[in-house]
Amino acid sequence: MPELRKDPIIGRWVIISTERGQRPSDWPGESKEKLGGFCPFCPGNEDKTPPEIFSIRPKSMEANTTGWQLRVVPNKFPALQIEGELQRRGRGVYDLMNGIGAHEVIIETPDHYREFNDYSIEQIENVLLAYQSRILDLKKDKRFKYILIFKNHGRSAGASLEHSHSQLIVTPIVPKNVLEELDGAKRHFNLKERCIFCDIIRQEIDSDKRVVTQTDNFIAITPFAARFPYEVWILPQGHSSHFENVERNHYTELAAMLKDVLSRLSKALEAPPYNFVIHTSPIQDGDLDEYHWHIEVIPKLTKVAGFEWGSGFYINPTPPETACAHLRKVGF
Amino acid sequence: MPELRKDPIIGRWVIISTERGQRPSDWPGESKEKLGGFCPFCPGNEDKTPPEIFSIRPKSMEANTTGWQLRVVPNKFPALQIEGELQRRGRGVYDLMNGIGAHEVIIETPDHYREFNDYSIEQIENVLLAYQSRILDLKKDKRFKYILIFKNHGRSAGASLEHSHSQLIVTPIVPKNVLEELDGAKRHFNLKERCIFCDIIRQEIDSDKRVVTQTDNFIAITPFAARFPYEVWILPQGHSSHFENVERNHYTELAAMLKDVLSRLSKALEAPPYNFVIHTSPIQDGDLDEYHWHIEVIPKLTKVAGFEWGSGFYINPTPPETACAHLRKVGF
Numbered sequence: 286m287p288e289l290r291k292d293p294i295i296g297r298w299v300i301i302s303t304e305r306g307q308r309p310s311d312w313p314g315e316s317k318e319k320l321g322g323f324c325p326f327c328p329g330n331e332d333k334t335p336p337e338i339f340s341i342r343p344k345s346m347e348a349n350t351t352g353w354q355l356r357v358v359p360n361k362f363p364a365l366q367i368e369g370e371l372q373r374r375g376r377g378v379y380d381l382m383n384g385i386g387a388h389e390v391i392i393e394t395p396d397h398y399r400e401f402n403d404y405s406i407e408q409i410e411n412v413l414l415a416y417q418s419r420i421l422d423l424k425k426d427k428r429f430k431y432i433l434i435f436k437n438h439g440r441s442a443g444a445s446l447e448h449s450h451s452q453l454i455v456t457p458i459v460p461k462n463v464l465e466e467l468d469g470a471k472r473h474f475n476l477k478e479r480c481i482f483c484d485i486i487r488q489e490i491d492s493d494k495r496v497v498t499q500t501d502n503f504i505a506i507t508p509f510a511a512r513f514p515y516e517v518w519i520l521p522q523g524h525s526s527h528f529e530n531v532e533r534n535h536y537t538e539l540a541a542m543l544k545d546v547l548s549r550l551s552k553a554l555e556a557p558p559y560n561f562v563i564h565t566s567p568i569q570d571g572d573l574d575e576y577h578w579h580i581e582v583i584p585k586l587t588k589v590a591g592f593e594w595g596s597g598f599y600i601n602p603t604p605p606e607t608a609c610a611h612l613r614k615v616g617f
Numbered sequence: 618m619p620e621l622r623k624d625p626i627i628g629r630w631v632i633i634s635t636e637r638g639q640r641p642s643d644w645p646g647e648s649k650e651k652l653g654g655f656c657p658f659c660p661g662n663e664d665k666t667p668p669e670i671f672s673i674r675p676k677s678m679e680a681n682t683t684g685w686q687l688r689v690v691p692n693k694f695p696a697l698q699i700e701g702e703l704q705r706r707g708r709g710v711y712d713l714m715n716g717i718g719a720h721e722v723i724i725e726t727p728d729h730y731r732e733f734n735d736y737s738i739e740q741i742e743n744v745l746l747a748y749q750s751r752i753l754d755l756k757k758d759k760r761f762k763y764i765l766i767f768k769n770h771g772r773s774a775g776a777s778l779e780h781s782h783s784q785l786i787v788t789p790i791v792p793k794n795v796l797e798e799l800d801g802a803k804r805h806f807n808l809k810e811r812c813i814f815c816d817i818i819r820q821e822i823d824s825d826k827r828v829v830t831q832t833d834n835f836i837a838i839t840p841f842a843a844r845f846p847y848e849v850w851i852l853p854q855g856h857s858s859h860f861e862n863v864e865r866n867h868y869t870e871l872a873a874m875l876k877d878v879l880s881r882l883s884k885a886l887e888a889p890p891y892n893f894v895i896h897t898s899p900i901q902d903g904d905l906d907e908y909h910w911h912i913e914v915i916p917k918l919t920k921v922a923g924f925e926w927g928s929g930f931y932i933n934p935t936p937p938e939t940a941c942a943h944l945r946k947v948g949f
Binding site for chain 1: 620622623624625626627628629630631632633634635696709710711765767769774775786788792793794795796797798800801802805813814816817820824840841842843844845892893894896913915924925926927928929930931932933934936937
């Protein structure tokens with residue numbers, strides 16, 4: 286059973302994954318590389334993944350057969366386990382609990398070689414609807430507090446399999462970066478009775494220096510204090526605290542914007558590896574006036590890593606205004 | 618002039634380095650690669666670096682000539698500038714200040730090919746004494762709040778030049794990770810009137826599951842909630858808040874321990890790239906009862922990066938107890 290352990294100094298929870306690779310040569314990603322040419326995500330290999338939880342396929346077809354457009358399956362090497370109780374406990378100065386949660390893989394396309402920004406808008410919409418559907422289902426389980434959805438694109442951004450997919454990790458705690466955003470947003474709301482994200486959007490539209498693109502309901506910006514070159518955030522223009530509560534007809538527009546932003550990054554930076562992560566409200570909270578869900582897209586361009594991890598201190602060599610001007614220019 | 622910009626949501630300061638590379642192909646590290654075979658840190662090339670600030674060399678010799686054992690020079694491409702005023706200011710919802718600070722390079726050895734863990738203990742002691750000397754000098758400048766000392770070893774850990782060196786960045790703010798440790802440690806002290814790090818050391822010695830090695834005055838542990846496989850912390854056993862206040866005769870012992878830990882990591886993990894970073898108290902603070910300086914050593918083994926950056930959520934596939942057992946075994 287994996288453990289969730291809390292850093293006693295700063296309070297950050299970490300998954301200590303006792304049942305995955307234990308030897309240094311045995312990292313999760315690398316052990317899968319050994320599969321060579323075989324891809325468990327390709328059509329025809331449905332029996333090589335755990336049975337599917339969700340799929341988009343013609344209604345007449347059976348689950349776990351070919352003919353699908355999208356599948357969601359449990360991760361074969363889950364970081365957290367779905368069965369069991371949390372058993373929160375102390376051990377001297379330390380706090381820990383059982384690694385209860387869920388870890389799912391969204392296989393976004395049957396086409397092994399197609400990349401996310403080359404999908405049709407409809408296919409990206411399917412991916413977003415799959416995220417929504419899984420959140421709505423998983424939030425019924427009251428043991429869980431947060432659902433983290435992310436995509437690693439490219440090996441150096443952490444993708445362990447070439448076939449395009451995203452991941453979903455359900456946790457009994459709120460991840461640190463999201464908690465900090467929730468706390469900071471709450472402080473701003475207590476002071477001003479306004480959402481800080483709404484304030485940022487208004488100021489960005491007004492100054493027009495960091496707006497990459499906007500539609501009626503969404504906006505993409507390079508953040509003022511971006512940690513990374515070409516970091517882009519996508520936000521709903523109207524206040525909205527939960528990704529899963531987006532109106533049905535807005536997902537098409539969001540899909541188009543995500544495709545647009547990823548295509549611009551691909552053109553501007555020659556198809557870089559990247560990650561995106563959805564920051565949304567904790568699943569058991571009702572609508573929050575102070576928090577605003579958004580997608581953070583981070584191209585992986587710089588190699589410096591451990592130093593930033595060790596200090597929390599970032600040096601960004603590309604001002605977000607410069608990145609924004611470049612991303613505007615390469616629009617299509 | 619670089620800018621220090623504050624994230625309006627979570628309050629993290631970031632250096633936006635306007636005068637370094639602005640185009641995506643122009644990252645600081647990579648532009649230096651173009652130097653090819655030429656090394657500005659090698660003896661004979663002293664005029665290719667800015668004039669030295671500190672050196673260890675025979676007393677009869679002139680500065681900026683060959684014959685040195687160690688040199689400290691300003692970074693030729695500094696992230697922050699030494700001259701000027703902070704000019705803290707607002708811009709709507711945003712806060713920023715001028716990028717005032719210092720950025721120095723510690724050239725640890727004249728030998729282009731010698732790596733840190735192969736230095737003599739005396740040479741490592743020289744490096745530590747150079748760190749101390751620079752801190753004692755720089756803390757006189759009251760514009761500055763923090764001195765961050767770190768080493769990137771290996772290209773994938775962020776080293777842009779092969780010749781072994783470490784870096785020092787002086788900032789008018791306290792880096793986020795250190796601030797979180799200071800705040801967490803203060804909360805513990807307010808509750809218990811004890812230093813949390815001292816409590817951890819006592820518990821680790823008692824349980825003896827995560828102690829890699831110890832001497833009279835120092836201890837190396839794999840932390841209970843380690844974010845990374847084989848992460849190791851080195852701490853003084855007695856309470857001490859400031860690295861620069863270590864007793865003169867303890868630096869030899871610390872040098873020996875650092876060599877021991879890096880050698881164990883090198884043996885256990887086949888000479889991995891790594892970073893180390895010194896976490897110490899803000900330079901303008903007097904002795905702190907609640908904070909305990911330490912060195913965090915992070916081997917760069919996993920590729921997953923952007924996801925952790927985006928979420929603050931870490932999955933560590935190697936329990937620190939397993940890493941510790943392995944590091945004990947490879948001791949020499």
